Amino acid sequence: MENVLGVDIGGTKIHLGIINASGQILYEEKIPTQIPLYPYLEENILRILADQPDVSAIGVGTHGFVDPKQGKVIYSAETLPGWSNTPVKEWLEKATGKRVEVENDANVVALAEAKFGAAQGLSRVVVLTLGTGLGGGVLWDGKLLSGGPYGGAAEFGHMILYPNGIKCACGRLGCSEMYVSGTALRNRIETAGLTFTPPELFEHAQSDPKAKKVVEEFTGDLALVISSLQAAFDMEMVIIGGGVSEAADLWMESLQQQLQPMLLNPLDIEVARFENDAGILGAALLVLETE
Known part of the structure; x- marks a missing residue:
């Protein structure tokens, strides 16, 4: 299994990290959240992928109501202006040529804690x-x-x-x-x-x-x-x-x-x-x- 890129999008910062199958963080960085969000997100993901060509897929956790099947942000309030109705999965898959999955940010924390952390x-x-x-x-x-x-x-x-x-x-x-x-x-x-x-x-x-x-x-x-x-x-x-x-x-x-x-x-x-x-x-x- 190759490495994957995990992206955590919050109201004030975006945390990006490359992670292997055993949950080790091989590389990470934090950047301030900027609006409009999608072009900025895509630009930074493409920058990281250019440096890390062995990334096979991308997982995104984001603030807001998310439809995980479509990989789309349904609603994000004013914390992330303009983020509502963004088809993150569709656009990022097109931009990167890699598989992308999208979920709500607190749901992905639950996944991490169940697999590797306090809730094992x-x-x-x-x-x-x-x-x-x-x-x-x-x-x-x-x-x-x-x-x-x-x-x-x-x-x-x-x-x-x-x-x-x-x-x-x-x-x-x-x-x-x-x-x-x-x-x-x-x-x-x-x-x-x-x-x-x-x-x-x-x-x-x-x-x-x-x-x-x-x-x-x-x-x-x-x-x-x-x-x-x-x-x-x-x-x-x-x-x-x-x-x-x-x-x-x-x-x-x-x-x-x-x-x-x-x-x-x-x-x-x-x-x-x-x-x-x-x-x-x-x-x-x-x-x-x-x-």
């Missing part, structure tokens, strides 16, 4: 990615729960957490990602009149009462989301990834304390083993697993 050997797992938005992925009896007629399966960021709450980029009020995501955390910090970055917030929460209150409100809302998902999926484990997970050792205790009274059954909470590499690993698995 488990059959029912929910993944939450706390980045620009709140992404979701579900492993159901060992298979990825994805697609749907509109590509919207497992879009947990758009479950309503607070009816008539903060307006979301999708146009509705009170979506979970307006309260539980990296962007939401920055908004909470600003509203509280603090000047910390999210990592600084977690560090100061030990000594600063204002910072502690912001963290507790954030982890309390995350606990609400997790408890609702348990009622729907009765999963063995929740895996938390995305940028906010990198400071999880500073906020996990707060989450666990607030989650315990809400749980129907015991539930393991783990941080994504690969942190920000899970996206490119999972994207690579879209083409590695099925060859």
